[in-house]
Amino acid sequence: MLQNDKKNRRAALLMWFAVLVLFFYQFIARSAFPTVLTEQFMQYFKTDATGIGVLASCYYWIYTFMQIPAGIFVDRIGFKKIAVVSTVMCAGGVLLFVSTSNYIVAGCGQVMLGFGSSFVLMLALKIVSICFPSREVAMKSSLTMAVGCSGPVIGGPAVAVLVRHFDWISVMKVFAIFGLFGAILIGIIMKESESSGSRQKEKSIFESLKMIMTSRQIWILSLYSMAQYAPLSALGDLWGVSFLKKAYGIDSATASFANNMLYVGMVVGSPSFAYLAGVLNSYKKPMVIGIIGATVSFAIMLVCTGLPLEAAFFLFFTTGFSCGATLAYPLSMMMFPPYVRGTVSGFVNTICMTSGIVLMPLVGYIVNRSWDGTVENGVNVYSVNDFRIGLTSVLVFLAGGVLLSFLIKDRSPGESVEETQ
Numbered sequence: 001m002l003q004n005d006k007k008n009r010r011a012a013l014l015m016w017f018a019v020l021v022l023f024f025y026q027f028i029a030r031s032a033f034p035t036v037l038t039e040q041f042m043q044y045f046k047t048d049a050t051g052i053g054v055l056a057s058c059y060y061w062i063y064t065f066m067q068i069p070a071g072i073f074v075d076r077i078g079f080k081k082i083a084v085v086s087t088v089m090c091a092g093g094v095l096l097f098v099s100t101s102n103y104i105v106a107g108c109g110q111v112m113l114g115f116g117s118s119f120v121l122m123l124a125l126k127i128v129s130i131c132f133p134s135r136e137v138a139m140k141s142s143l144t145m146a147v148g149c150s151g152p153v154i155g156g157p158a159v160a161v162l163v164r165h166f167d168w169i170s171v172m173k174v175f176a177i178f179g180l181f182g183a184i185l186i187g188i189i190m191k192e193s194e195s196s197g198s199r200q201k202e203k204s205i206f207e208s209l210k211m212i213m214t215s216r217q218i219w220i221l222s223l224y225s226m227a228q229y230a231p232l233s234a235l236g237d238l239w240g241v242s243f244l245k246k247a248y249g250i251d252s253a254t255a256s257f258a259n260n261m262l263y264v265g266m267v268v269g270s271p272s273f274a275y276l277a278g279v280l281n282s283y284k285k286p287m288v289i290g291i292i293g294a295t296v297s298f299a300i301m302l303v304c305t306g307l308p309l310e311a312a313f314f315l316f317f318t319t320g321f322s323c324g325a326t327l328a329y330p331l332s333m334m335m336f337p338p339y340v341r342g343t344v345s346g347f348v349n350t351i352c353m354t355s356g357i358v359l360m361p362l363v364g365y366i367v368n369r370s371w372d373g374t375v376e377n378g379v380n381v382y383s384v385n386d387f388r389i390g391l392t393s394v395l396v397f398l399a400g401g402v403l404l405s406f407l408i409k410d411r412s413p414g415e416s417v418e419e420t421q
Helices: 002-036 038-045 049-076 079-098 103-117 120-131 134-165 168-189 205-213 216-248 252-259 261-280 284-303 309-323 328-333 338-370 384-405
Strands: none
Touching: 002 038, 002 049, 002 079, 002 103, 002 120, 002 134, 002 168, 002 216, 002 252, 038 049, 038 216, 049 079, 049 103, 049 120, 049 205, 049 216, 049 338, 079 103, 079 120, 079 168, 120 134, 120 328, 120 338, 134 168, 134 252, 134 261, 134 328, 205 338, 216 252, 216 261, 216 284, 216 309, 216 328, 216 338, 216 384, 252 261, 252 309, 261 284, 261 309, 284 309, 284 384, 328 338, 338 384
Protein backbone atom coordinates (compact mmCIF):
# COMPACT_ATOMS: atom_id res chain seq x y z
CA MET A 1 0.00 0.00 0.00
CA LEU A 2 2.85 2.34 0.91
CA GLN A 3 4.48 1.51 -2.43
CA ASN A 4 1.27 2.41 -4.25
CA ASP A 5 1.07 5.69 -2.33
CA LYS A 6 4.61 6.55 -3.38
CA LYS A 7 3.83 5.59 -6.97
CA ASN A 8 0.69 7.74 -6.99
CA ARG A 9 2.59 10.68 -5.52
CA ARG A 10 5.31 10.38 -8.17
CA ALA A 11 2.64 10.30 -10.88
CA ALA A 12 0.96 13.36 -9.38
CA LEU A 13 4.28 15.23 -9.19
CA LEU A 14 5.05 14.34 -12.82
CA MET A 15 1.65 15.60 -14.01
CA TRP A 16 2.02 18.77 -11.97
CA PHE A 17 5.53 19.35 -13.34
CA ALA A 18 4.37 18.89 -16.96
CA VAL A 19 1.58 21.43 -16.49
CA LEU A 20 4.00 23.84 -14.77
CA VAL A 21 6.21 23.78 -17.88
CA LEU A 22 3.17 24.58 -20.02
CA PHE A 23 2.19 27.38 -17.62
CA PHE A 24 5.72 28.77 -17.92
CA TYR A 25 5.55 28.60 -21.75
CA GLN A 26 2.21 30.35 -22.13
CA PHE A 27 3.26 33.12 -19.74
CA ILE A 28 6.21 33.94 -22.02
CA ALA A 29 3.88 33.98 -25.03
CA ARG A 30 1.28 36.23 -23.45
CA SER A 31 3.63 38.61 -21.60
CA ALA A 32 7.27 38.62 -22.70
CA PHE A 33 6.64 39.21 -26.41
CA PRO A 34 4.04 42.01 -26.08
CA THR A 35 6.02 43.97 -23.48
CA VAL A 36 9.37 43.78 -25.29
CA LEU A 37 8.03 44.17 -28.83
CA THR A 38 5.31 46.80 -28.32
CA GLU A 39 6.91 49.32 -30.71
CA GLN A 40 7.67 46.64 -33.31
CA PHE A 41 4.05 45.53 -33.15
CA MET A 42 2.87 49.13 -33.68
CA GLN A 43 4.99 49.42 -36.82
CA TYR A 44 4.21 45.93 -38.10
CA PHE A 45 0.46 46.22 -37.70
CA LYS A 46 0.39 49.97 -38.47
CA THR A 47 -1.54 50.96 -35.34
CA ASP A 48 -1.23 53.13 -32.20
CA ALA A 49 -1.31 52.56 -28.44
CA THR A 50 -5.07 52.03 -28.40
CA GLY A 51 -4.84 49.49 -31.23
CA ILE A 52 -2.07 47.53 -29.52
CA GLY A 53 -4.06 47.58 -26.29
CA VAL A 54 -7.09 46.16 -28.09
CA LEU A 55 -4.95 43.55 -29.88
CA ALA A 56 -3.36 42.42 -26.62
CA SER A 57 -6.76 42.34 -24.91
CA CYS A 58 -8.01 39.80 -27.51
CA TYR A 59 -6.05 37.26 -25.51
CA TYR A 60 -7.75 38.31 -22.30
CA TRP A 61 -11.24 38.31 -23.81
CA ILE A 62 -11.14 34.66 -24.86
CA TYR A 63 -9.01 33.64 -21.86
CA THR A 64 -11.51 35.20 -19.48
CA PHE A 65 -14.58 33.94 -21.34
CA MET A 66 -13.18 30.38 -21.32
CA GLN A 67 -12.27 30.16 -17.62
CA ILE A 68 -15.57 28.72 -16.39
CA PRO A 69 -15.99 26.34 -19.38
CA ALA A 70 -12.33 25.32 -18.96
CA GLY A 71 -12.93 24.63 -15.28
CA ILE A 72 -15.94 22.48 -16.17
CA PHE A 73 -13.89 20.52 -18.72
CA VAL A 74 -11.07 20.06 -16.22
CA ASP A 75 -13.58 18.68 -13.72
CA ARG A 76 -14.94 16.16 -16.23
CA ILE A 77 -12.19 15.26 -18.74
CA GLY A 78 -8.85 13.51 -18.27
CA PHE A 79 -5.76 15.64 -17.65
CA LYS A 80 -3.73 14.37 -20.62
CA LYS A 81 -6.21 15.30 -23.36
CA ILE A 82 -6.63 18.82 -22.02
CA ALA A 83 -2.87 19.37 -21.62
CA VAL A 84 -2.09 18.29 -25.20
CA VAL A 85 -4.86 20.36 -26.80
CA SER A 86 -3.91 23.37 -24.68
CA THR A 87 -0.26 23.20 -25.73
CA VAL A 88 -1.11 22.88 -29.44
CA MET A 89 -3.46 25.87 -29.27
CA CYS A 90 -0.89 28.03 -27.46
CA ALA A 91 1.85 27.27 -29.97
CA GLY A 92 -0.53 27.57 -32.92
CA GLY A 93 -1.75 30.95 -31.71
CA VAL A 94 1.78 32.34 -31.56
CA LEU A 95 2.53 30.95 -35.04
CA LEU A 96 -0.62 32.48 -36.55
CA PHE A 97 0.01 35.85 -34.87
CA VAL A 98 3.50 36.18 -36.27
CA SER A 99 2.73 34.77 -39.73
CA THR A 100 0.69 37.78 -40.86
CA SER A 101 0.75 41.56 -40.80
CA ASN A 102 -3.04 41.63 -40.96
CA TYR A 103 -4.41 43.10 -37.73
CA ILE A 104 -7.57 40.96 -37.75
CA VAL A 105 -5.72 37.68 -38.38
CA ALA A 106 -3.22 38.56 -35.65
CA GLY A 107 -6.16 39.06 -33.32
CA CYS A 108 -7.30 35.54 -34.19
CA GLY A 109 -3.85 34.31 -33.19
CA GLN A 110 -4.26 36.01 -29.84
CA VAL A 111 -7.66 34.34 -29.48
CA MET A 112 -6.07 30.92 -30.13
CA LEU A 113 -3.37 31.63 -27.56
CA GLY A 114 -5.97 32.75 -25.05
CA PHE A 115 -8.07 29.64 -25.66
CA GLY A 116 -5.12 27.31 -25.15
CA SER A 117 -3.89 29.17 -22.09
CA SER A 118 -7.31 29.16 -20.44
CA PHE A 119 -7.02 25.54 -19.34
CA VAL A 120 -3.53 25.61 -17.84
CA LEU A 121 -4.03 27.23 -14.44
CA MET A 122 -7.27 25.32 -13.86
CA LEU A 123 -5.49 22.07 -14.67
CA ALA A 124 -2.54 22.79 -12.36
CA LEU A 125 -4.73 23.88 -9.46
CA LYS A 126 -7.05 20.88 -9.85
CA ILE A 127 -4.09 18.49 -9.78
CA VAL A 128 -2.79 20.21 -6.65
CA SER A 129 -6.16 20.22 -4.88
CA ILE A 130 -7.04 16.54 -5.42
CA CYS A 131 -3.66 14.81 -5.61
CA PHE A 132 -1.95 16.33 -2.58
CA PRO A 133 -2.93 16.73 1.11
CA SER A 134 -4.86 19.87 2.15
CA ARG A 135 -1.89 21.19 4.11
CA GLU A 136 0.16 21.29 0.85
CA VAL A 137 -2.45 23.02 -1.31
CA ALA A 138 -1.60 26.63 -0.39
CA MET A 139 2.15 26.20 -0.97
CA LYS A 140 1.85 24.18 -4.19
CA SER A 141 -0.78 26.59 -5.58
CA SER A 142 1.56 29.49 -4.81
CA LEU A 143 4.51 27.66 -6.36
CA THR A 144 2.38 27.16 -9.47
CA MET A 145 1.88 30.93 -9.67
CA ALA A 146 5.59 31.47 -9.05
CA VAL A 147 6.63 29.16 -11.87
CA GLY A 148 4.21 30.83 -14.29
CA CYS A 149 5.44 34.29 -13.36
CA SER A 150 9.04 33.21 -13.85
CA GLY A 151 8.19 32.91 -17.57
CA PRO A 152 8.38 36.67 -18.18
CA VAL A 153 11.32 36.96 -15.73
CA ILE A 154 13.39 34.68 -17.90
CA GLY A 155 11.63 35.20 -21.21
CA GLY A 156 11.49 39.02 -21.25
CA PRO A 157 15.26 39.66 -21.10
CA ALA A 158 15.89 36.62 -23.30
CA VAL A 159 13.54 37.95 -25.99
CA ALA A 160 15.09 41.44 -25.73
CA VAL A 161 18.57 39.97 -26.26
CA LEU A 162 17.49 37.63 -29.06
CA VAL A 163 15.79 40.35 -31.10
CA ARG A 164 19.05 42.33 -31.04
CA HIS A 165 20.70 39.55 -33.04
CA PHE A 166 17.83 37.93 -34.90
CA ASP A 167 14.65 39.02 -36.62
CA TRP A 168 11.86 39.16 -34.03
CA ILE A 169 9.48 37.32 -36.35
CA SER A 170 11.91 34.38 -36.62
CA VAL A 171 12.32 34.32 -32.83
CA MET A 172 8.57 34.00 -32.33
CA LYS A 173 8.25 31.29 -34.99
CA VAL A 174 10.97 29.17 -33.37
CA PHE A 175 9.24 29.64 -30.02
CA ALA A 176 5.98 28.36 -31.55
CA ILE A 177 7.69 25.30 -33.04
CA PHE A 178 9.16 24.43 -29.64
CA GLY A 179 5.63 24.50 -28.27
CA LEU A 180 4.40 22.00 -30.88
CA PHE A 181 7.20 19.61 -29.94
CA GLY A 182 6.25 20.18 -26.30
CA ALA A 183 2.72 18.96 -27.03
CA ILE A 184 4.16 15.66 -28.28
CA LEU A 185 6.28 15.26 -25.16
CA ILE A 186 3.33 15.98 -22.86
CA GLY A 187 1.31 13.35 -24.73
CA ILE A 188 4.08 10.83 -24.07
CA ILE A 189 4.89 11.52 -20.41
CA MET A 190 1.45 12.28 -18.96
CA LYS A 191 -0.80 9.41 -18.03
CA GLU A 192 -4.52 9.65 -18.65
CA SER A 193 -6.47 10.28 -15.47
CA GLU A 194 -9.96 11.09 -14.38
CA SER A 195 -9.64 14.76 -13.50
CA SER A 196 -11.87 14.63 -10.45
CA GLY A 197 -10.09 11.69 -8.93
CA SER A 198 -13.22 9.53 -9.26
CA ARG A 199 -16.15 9.06 -11.58
CA GLN A 200 -18.49 10.60 -9.03
CA LYS A 201 -20.47 13.55 -10.35
CA GLU A 202 -22.53 14.65 -7.41
CA LYS A 203 -24.08 17.67 -9.07
CA SER A 204 -24.97 18.73 -12.59
CA ILE A 205 -23.12 21.56 -14.27
CA PHE A 206 -26.00 23.92 -13.55
CA GLU A 207 -26.14 22.92 -9.89
CA SER A 208 -22.38 23.31 -9.54
CA LEU A 209 -22.44 26.79 -11.09
CA LYS A 210 -25.35 27.82 -8.91
CA MET A 211 -23.55 26.63 -5.79
CA ILE A 212 -20.48 28.69 -6.74
CA MET A 213 -22.13 31.84 -8.03
CA THR A 214 -24.43 32.21 -5.04
CA SER A 215 -21.48 32.25 -2.65
CA ARG A 216 -20.81 35.78 -1.38
CA GLN A 217 -17.27 34.82 -0.38
CA ILE A 218 -16.43 33.59 -3.88
CA TRP A 219 -17.39 36.97 -5.32
CA ILE A 220 -15.28 38.78 -2.72
CA LEU A 221 -12.29 36.54 -3.40
CA SER A 222 -12.72 36.89 -7.17
CA LEU A 223 -12.90 40.68 -7.10
CA TYR A 224 -9.96 40.78 -4.70
CA SER A 225 -7.94 38.71 -7.21
CA MET A 226 -8.92 41.06 -10.03
CA ALA A 227 -7.62 44.05 -8.07
CA GLN A 228 -4.50 42.21 -7.02
CA TYR A 229 -3.59 41.23 -10.58
CA ALA A 230 -4.14 44.73 -12.01
CA PRO A 231 -0.45 45.85 -11.86
CA LEU A 232 0.70 42.71 -13.67
CA SER A 233 -1.94 42.89 -16.40
CA ALA A 234 -1.38 46.60 -17.08
CA LEU A 235 2.37 46.97 -16.51
CA GLY A 236 3.79 43.46 -16.63
CA ASP A 237 1.84 42.21 -19.64
CA LEU A 238 1.88 45.33 -21.83
CA TRP A 239 2.75 48.89 -20.77
CA GLY A 240 5.62 48.43 -18.31
CA VAL A 241 8.53 48.47 -20.76
CA SER A 242 7.18 51.50 -22.65
CA PHE A 243 6.61 53.39 -19.38
CA LEU A 244 10.12 52.64 -18.10
CA LYS A 245 11.81 53.52 -21.38
CA LYS A 246 10.08 56.88 -21.41
CA ALA A 247 10.56 57.60 -17.70
CA TYR A 248 14.27 56.72 -17.56
CA GLY A 249 15.52 56.91 -21.16
CA ILE A 250 16.74 53.30 -21.13
CA ASP A 251 16.83 50.68 -23.88
CA SER A 252 14.37 47.81 -24.32
CA ALA A 253 16.60 45.19 -22.67
CA THR A 254 17.13 47.27 -19.51
CA ALA A 255 13.47 48.29 -19.40
CA SER A 256 12.41 44.66 -19.82
CA PHE A 257 14.69 43.64 -16.96
CA ALA A 258 13.26 46.36 -14.73
CA ASN A 259 9.69 45.51 -15.71
CA ASN A 260 10.33 41.88 -14.92
CA MET A 261 11.03 42.84 -11.33
CA LEU A 262 7.22 42.65 -11.04
CA TYR A 263 7.41 38.95 -11.86
CA VAL A 264 10.57 38.38 -9.83
CA GLY A 265 8.68 39.83 -6.88
CA MET A 266 5.72 37.60 -7.64
CA VAL A 267 7.97 34.53 -7.87
CA VAL A 268 9.45 35.31 -4.44
CA GLY A 269 6.23 36.60 -2.91
CA SER A 270 3.90 33.72 -3.80
CA PRO A 271 5.61 31.02 -1.73
CA SER A 272 6.50 33.60 0.95
CA PHE A 273 2.85 34.51 1.53
CA ALA A 274 1.89 30.81 1.45
CA TYR A 275 4.50 30.16 4.15
CA LEU A 276 3.20 33.15 6.12
CA ALA A 277 -0.32 31.73 5.89
CA GLY A 278 0.96 28.54 7.51
CA VAL A 279 2.79 30.43 10.25
CA LEU A 280 -0.21 32.64 11.02
CA ASN A 281 -2.65 29.74 10.46
CA SER A 282 -4.67 32.19 8.38
CA TYR A 283 -5.43 32.87 4.73
CA LYS A 284 -6.88 36.34 5.31
CA LYS A 285 -4.04 38.06 7.18
CA PRO A 286 -1.41 37.57 4.44
CA MET A 287 -3.96 38.63 1.81
CA VAL A 288 -4.67 41.92 3.63
CA ILE A 289 -0.94 42.59 4.05
CA GLY A 290 -0.31 41.82 0.37
CA ILE A 291 -2.92 44.09 -1.17
CA ILE A 292 -2.03 47.02 1.11
CA GLY A 293 1.66 46.58 0.26
CA ALA A 294 0.92 46.51 -3.47
CA THR A 295 -1.21 49.66 -3.25
CA VAL A 296 1.39 51.65 -1.33
CA SER A 297 4.28 50.53 -3.52
CA PHE A 298 2.42 51.23 -6.78
CA ALA A 299 1.28 54.65 -5.55
CA ILE A 300 4.86 55.66 -4.75
CA MET A 301 5.98 54.45 -8.18
CA LEU A 302 3.27 56.46 -9.89
CA VAL A 303 3.25 59.67 -7.87
CA CYS A 304 6.92 60.23 -7.02
CA THR A 305 8.77 61.70 -10.00
CA GLY A 306 12.54 61.97 -10.37
CA LEU A 307 13.26 58.66 -8.63
CA PRO A 308 16.52 56.92 -9.61
CA LEU A 309 16.36 53.80 -11.75
CA GLU A 310 17.37 51.68 -8.75
CA ALA A 311 14.24 52.89 -6.94
CA ALA A 312 12.10 51.83 -9.91
CA PHE A 313 13.63 48.35 -9.77
CA PHE A 314 12.84 48.16 -6.05
CA LEU A 315 9.28 49.44 -6.40
CA PHE A 316 8.50 47.09 -9.27
CA PHE A 317 9.86 44.24 -7.14
CA THR A 318 7.90 45.18 -4.02
CA THR A 319 4.70 45.64 -6.02
CA GLY A 320 5.11 42.19 -7.56
CA PHE A 321 6.07 40.68 -4.21
CA SER A 322 2.93 42.08 -2.59
CA CYS A 323 0.79 40.84 -5.49
CA GLY A 324 2.17 37.38 -4.70
CA ALA A 325 -0.47 36.93 -1.99
CA THR A 326 -2.43 34.75 -4.44
CA LEU A 327 -4.13 32.81 -1.68
CA ALA A 328 -7.62 33.49 -3.01
CA TYR A 329 -7.22 30.47 -5.31
CA PRO A 330 -6.46 27.77 -2.72
CA LEU A 331 -8.86 29.39 -0.25
CA SER A 332 -11.74 29.31 -2.75
CA MET A 333 -11.02 25.73 -3.85
CA MET A 334 -10.87 24.36 -0.32
CA MET A 335 -14.34 25.79 0.34
CA PHE A 336 -15.82 23.26 -2.13
CA PRO A 337 -15.75 19.47 -2.73
CA PRO A 338 -13.14 18.03 -5.14
CA TYR A 339 -15.47 17.35 -8.06
CA VAL A 340 -16.16 21.07 -8.56
CA ARG A 341 -12.78 22.64 -7.77
CA GLY A 342 -11.80 23.15 -11.41
CA THR A 343 -14.98 25.14 -11.95
CA VAL A 344 -14.37 27.14 -8.76
CA SER A 345 -10.86 28.16 -9.80
CA GLY A 346 -12.20 28.93 -13.28
CA PHE A 347 -14.80 31.28 -11.86
CA VAL A 348 -12.26 33.09 -9.66
CA ASN A 349 -9.85 33.43 -12.57
CA THR A 350 -12.62 34.70 -14.86
CA ILE A 351 -13.19 37.69 -12.62
CA CYS A 352 -9.45 38.09 -11.98
CA MET A 353 -8.56 38.27 -15.67
CA THR A 354 -11.20 40.94 -16.26
CA SER A 355 -8.51 43.34 -15.09
CA GLY A 356 -6.60 42.69 -18.32
CA ILE A 357 -9.69 43.11 -20.50
CA VAL A 358 -10.46 46.45 -18.89
CA LEU A 359 -7.04 47.89 -18.12
CA MET A 360 -5.03 47.08 -21.26
CA PRO A 361 -7.23 49.09 -23.63
CA LEU A 362 -8.25 51.58 -20.92
CA VAL A 363 -4.65 52.55 -20.12
CA GLY A 364 -3.91 52.78 -23.85
CA TYR A 365 -7.00 54.93 -24.40
CA ILE A 366 -6.13 57.32 -21.57
CA VAL A 367 -2.51 57.52 -22.73
CA ASN A 368 -3.71 58.29 -26.25
CA ARG A 369 -6.12 60.97 -24.96
CA SER A 370 -3.25 62.64 -23.09
CA TRP A 371 -0.97 62.53 -26.16
CA ASP A 372 0.19 65.91 -27.51
CA GLY A 373 0.27 64.80 -31.16
CA THR A 374 3.99 64.13 -31.55
CA VAL A 375 4.82 61.51 -34.20
CA GLU A 376 8.19 59.99 -35.14
CA ASN A 377 8.67 57.49 -37.98
CA GLY A 378 4.93 57.04 -38.19
CA VAL A 379 4.59 56.04 -34.50
CA ASN A 380 2.91 58.15 -31.81
CA VAL A 381 5.37 59.41 -29.19
CA TYR A 382 3.95 59.50 -25.66
CA SER A 383 5.36 61.33 -22.65
CA VAL A 384 6.00 59.84 -19.23
CA ASN A 385 3.18 62.00 -17.91
CA ASP A 386 0.81 60.38 -20.42
CA PHE A 387 1.69 56.99 -18.98
CA ARG A 388 1.35 58.16 -15.38
CA ILE A 389 -2.16 59.46 -16.08
CA GLY A 390 -3.14 56.23 -17.82
CA LEU A 391 -1.78 54.02 -15.03
CA THR A 392 -3.79 55.84 -12.38
CA SER A 393 -6.61 53.47 -13.27
CA VAL A 394 -4.53 50.61 -11.82
CA LEU A 395 -4.31 52.43 -8.50
CA VAL A 396 -8.12 52.64 -8.39
CA PHE A 397 -8.34 48.85 -8.78
CA LEU A 398 -5.82 48.29 -5.97
CA ALA A 399 -7.66 50.61 -3.60
CA GLY A 400 -10.83 48.62 -4.20
CA GLY A 401 -8.92 45.44 -3.40
CA VAL A 402 -7.85 46.85 -0.04
CA LEU A 403 -11.49 47.41 0.94
CA LEU A 404 -12.48 43.92 -0.21
CA SER A 405 -9.68 42.22 1.72
CA PHE A 406 -11.30 43.11 5.05
CA LEU A 407 -14.51 41.32 3.99
CA ILE A 408 -12.79 37.95 3.44
CA LYS A 409 -13.93 35.18 5.77
CA ASP A 410 -10.79 33.59 7.20
CA ARG A 411 -9.89 29.89 7.21
CA SER A 412 -6.91 27.78 8.24
CA PRO A 413 -4.69 26.49 5.37
CA GLY A 414 -5.12 22.94 6.65
CA GLU A 415 -8.91 23.10 6.67
CA SER A 416 -11.01 21.68 3.83
CA VAL A 417 -14.71 22.52 3.92
CA GLU A 418 -17.07 20.61 1.67
CA GLU A 419 -19.67 23.33 1.24
CA THR A 420 -19.75 27.12 1.48
CA GLN A 421 -21.50 28.67 4.41
